[in-house]
Amino acid sequence: MLDVHIVKQRGHVRIDISFSCEEGRLLALTGPSGCGKTTIIRTLAGLERPDSGYISFKQRDWYNSTKQIFLPARRRKVGYVFQEHTLFPHLTVRNNIGFACRDEQRVTELLELLRIRHLEDSSPRQISGGERQRAALAQALASDPEVLLLDEPFSALDSLTRNRLRGELSNLKNRLEIPIILVTHDLEEARQLADHHICLEQGSVISCTQKSRKSFIPVPITALPA
Amino acid sequence: MDLTPLYLSAKLSLVSTAILLVLAMPLAALLVFVPFRGRFLADSLVNLPLVLPPTVLGFYLLIIMGPDGPVGRLWAGLWGGSIVFTFGGIVLAAMVHSLPFAVQPLKTAYEKIDPRLLEMADVLGASPISTFFRVILPNATSGIAASAILAFAHTMGEFGVILMIGGSIPGRTKVASIAIYEYVEAMRYREAALLSLILVVISYSILLMVNMLGKRGSRHA
Numbered sequence: 001m002l003d004v005h006i007v008k009q010r011g012h013v014r015i016d017i018s019f020s021c022e023e024g025r026l027l028a029l030t031g032p033s034g035c036g037k038t039t040i041i042r043t044l045a046g047l048e049r050p051d052s053g054y055i056s057f058k059q060r061d062w063y064n065s066t067k068q069i070f071l072p073a074r075r076r077k078v079g080y081v082f083q084e085h086t087l088f089p090h091l092t093v094r095n096n097i098g099f100a101c102r103d104e105q106r107v108t109e110l111l112e113l114l115r116i117r118h119l120e121d122s123s124p125r126q127i128s129g130g131e132r133q134r135a136a137l138a139q140a141l142a143s144d145p146e147v148l149l150l151d152e153p154f155s156a157l158d159s160l161t162r163n164r165l166r167g168e169l170s171n172l173k174n175r176l177e178i179p180i181i182l183v184t185h186d187l188e189e190a191r192q193l194a195d196h197h198i199c200l201e202q203g204s205v206i207s208c209t210q211k212s213r214k215s216f217i218p219v220p221i222t223a224l225p226a
Numbered sequence: 227m228d229l230t231p232l233y234l235s236a237k238l239s240l241v242s243t244a245i246l247l248v249l250a251m252p253l254a255a256l257l258v259f260v261p262f263r264g265r266f267l268a269d270s271l272v273n274l275p276l277v278l279p280p281t282v283l284g285f286y287l288l289i290i291m292g293p294d295g296p297v298g299r300l301w302a303g304l305w306g307g308s309i310v311f312t313f314g315g316i317v318l319a320a321m322v323h324s325l326p327f328a329v330q331p332l333k334t335a336y337e338k339i340d341p342r343l344l345e346m347a348d349v350l351g352a353s354p355i356s357t358f359f360r361v362i363l364p365n366a367t368s369g370i371a372a373s374a375i376l377a378f379a380h381t382m383g384e385f386g387v388i389l390m391i392g393g394s395i396p397g398r399t400k401v402a403s404i405a406i407y408e409y410v411e412a413m414r415y416r417e418a419a420l421l422s423l424i425l426v427v428i429s430y431s432i433l434l435m436v437n438m439l440g441k442r443g444s445r446h447a
Contacts, residue, residue: 047345073348080349086342090364099360100350143350 002044002147002179005053008203010039015050015203021179021196028182028190031200037183038083041149044181045080046073057147057179079140079148083155085132087124093135094120100143110138114168130161137169141176148180154189166192227417230397231405232424238313238388238401239381242320246328246377249321251370254332255358259344273326280323284390287319291391316392316399320381328377335369336362368439375439379432382425 005018015036021027029037042048043063044055052065061069062076087096093116098107111117114134119127127135133153140148153169154162170193173180184190190197199207256262257269275283291297291309297318301309309315339362347357363370385403392399394408402421409418 045345045349047348073345074351074353076349077351078349080346082342082346084342086340086346088343088346088361088365099347100352139350 001058002181003054003056004044006040006043006050006055007052008036008039008043008048008050010036010203013203015039017198017200017203017205019196019198019205019208021181023179024173024177025195026173026180026182026193027196027198028184028194029198029200030184030187030190033185035200036203037185037200038151041080041151041181041183044147045078045149046071046076077143077146079143079145081133081136081140081148081150081153083152085129085136085153085156087132087135087139089124092121092123093127096124096135097138097142099139107142110142114138129157130165133157133161133165134168137172141172146178148176148178150180150182152184153182154186155184162189169193227420228405231400231402232421234313234397234400235382235384235402238316238320238384239378242317242324242381243328243374243377245317246321246324247370247374250325250328250332250373250377251363252358254329254336255362257329258333258336259362272329275323276326280386281390283323284319284387287322287387288390291315291318310391311393311395311399313392313398316388316401319387319391320384323384323387324377324380327380328373331369331372331376332366335366335372338369339365368442371439372436375432375436379429382428382432 001023002021004020006015008015013034013036017036017040019027029040031037039048043050046062049070050063050065053063054061054065055063057076061067062071063069087093088099091099094107094111097110098104101107108117111120114137116127116131116134116138119131119135124132124135133156137153150169154165157165166189173193182190182193195211197209197211198205199209253272257265257272288310289295291301293299293302293308298309301307301314309318343361343365344357347361352360383403384401385407388399388401389404392401394400394404400408402425406418406421406425409415409421
C-alpha cells in the first residue's frame with residue numbers, strides 16, 4: 001500500500017493532499033492545469049521534496065518530515081513515464097529499455113508486450129509519438145518498479161492511438177499488481193482507467209470517487225486515509 | 227629550418243589537452259550540476275586565466291612550482307629534481323592557462339542537456355557517477371570535441387606562461403611561439419615567417435573544425 005500525505009507550497013498554490021493506493025489499483029489525479037498534479041507525482045518519484053508530510057510504501061518511509069527521512073529517487077524503485085515520453089536520444093529503443101535492466105530476455109519480453117520489437121534498433125528520433133510512449137512505458141517497467149507513475153501519458157497523442165493505449169494500460173494494470181498513479185486532465189480517461197479518482201483544484205481535493213461495478217460512487221474527502 | 231619547436235608544441239598540446247580533458251569533464255559537471263556553497267567563486271577561479279596577463283599567471287606558477295612551492299616540493303619528492311624548466315613543468319603550466327578553454331565549451335554543452343534526462347536516469351536507479359558516464363558525456367560529444375580543439379589550439383599558441391616556466395631550452399621547452407620570437411630577435415625573418423605561417427594554417431584549420439562542430443551541434447539540438 002502506498003500512503004501519501006503531502007503539503008507543499010508551490011507559487012500561489014498550496015498543495016495539501018492525502019491518499020492511499022493499493023497494489024493492483026489505479027488512482028487517477030485530475031484537475032485543471034496548474035493545480036499541482038505534476039508536482040504531486042514528482043514528489044512521489046523523489047524528484048521534489050514536500051514541505052511536510054509523509055510518503056510510505058509497504059511500511060517503508062520514502063519521505064517523512066517528522067523523522068527527517070528523504071529517500072532519493074534512485075532508491076525508490078518507481079517507474080515514471082514523463083509527460084513528453086522522454087527517452088535517451090543517444091540510445092536505441094532497446095538500449096533505452098535496457099538502461100535499468102541488464103536482463104536481455106526481459107527487455108525482449110517488454111518489446112514484445114508493448115508491440116515495439118520491430119523498433120528495437122531505431123533511434124527515439126525516428127519513431128512516432130505513440131511508439132515513443134510505448135517505449136517510455138517499457139523503459140519504466142523494465143526496472144521492475146514497485147509503483148508506477150504516469151504523468152499525462154496520452155496527452156500528446158491522437159485520439160485513435162490514445163484509445164488503443166488506454167486499453168493496453170488497462171490490461172497491464174491487471175498483470176502488474178502494483179499501485180499505479182495516473183495524472184491526467186482528461187476526466188473520461190480517469191473514469192475509464194481508474195479504480196479511485198481524485199479531483200484537485202488549487203492543490204486541494206475537491207472530490208473523491210471510487211469505482212463500484214460500472215459507475216463511480218463518491219467517497220467523503222474526510223474518509224480518505226491520511 | 228629546425229622543426230623541433232613545432233614538434234614540441236604539438237606534443238605539448240596533445241599531452242596537456244588529453245590530461246586537461248580528463249580533469250575538465252568532471253570539473254565542468256561539478257560546476258553545472260552540483261549546487262554547492264562557493265560555486266560562483268569556483269567558477270570565477272576557473273575563468274581567471276582568461277583575464278590574467280600570462281606573465282602574472284606565469285609568476286605565480288613559478289612560485290608554486292619552484293623548489294619551495296607545494297607543487298615543486300611534491301615533484302621533487304616523487305621524481306627528484308625541479309619541475310621548472312622541464313617538459314612536465316610546461317605541460318602543467320599550459321593546462322592551467324588553457325583550463326577555461328576546456329571547461330567553458332563543456333559547461334555550455336552540459337547546460338543544453340534536457341534536465342529530464344538526468345531526472346529519468348535518477349528515477350531509473352542510476353548513481354550520479356553512472357549518470358555522468360551514461361547520460362551526460364554521450365549527450366555532450368560536440369562540447370567535448372570543441373573543448374579538446376580549443377585547448378589544443380590555445381596551447382599551440384602559448385607563449386608567456388611557457389617562457390616563464392620553461393625558459394627556452396632547445397628540444398625540451400623551446401616551443402614554436404618561443405622559436406618565432408627568437409628568430410625575430412635574431413632578424414631571421416624567413417624562418418620566423420615560415421613557422422608563423424604553419425601556425426596560422428594549423429590555427430585556421432582548428433577554428434574551421436570548431437565552426438563545423440558548432441553547426442552540427444545546432445542541427446542536432
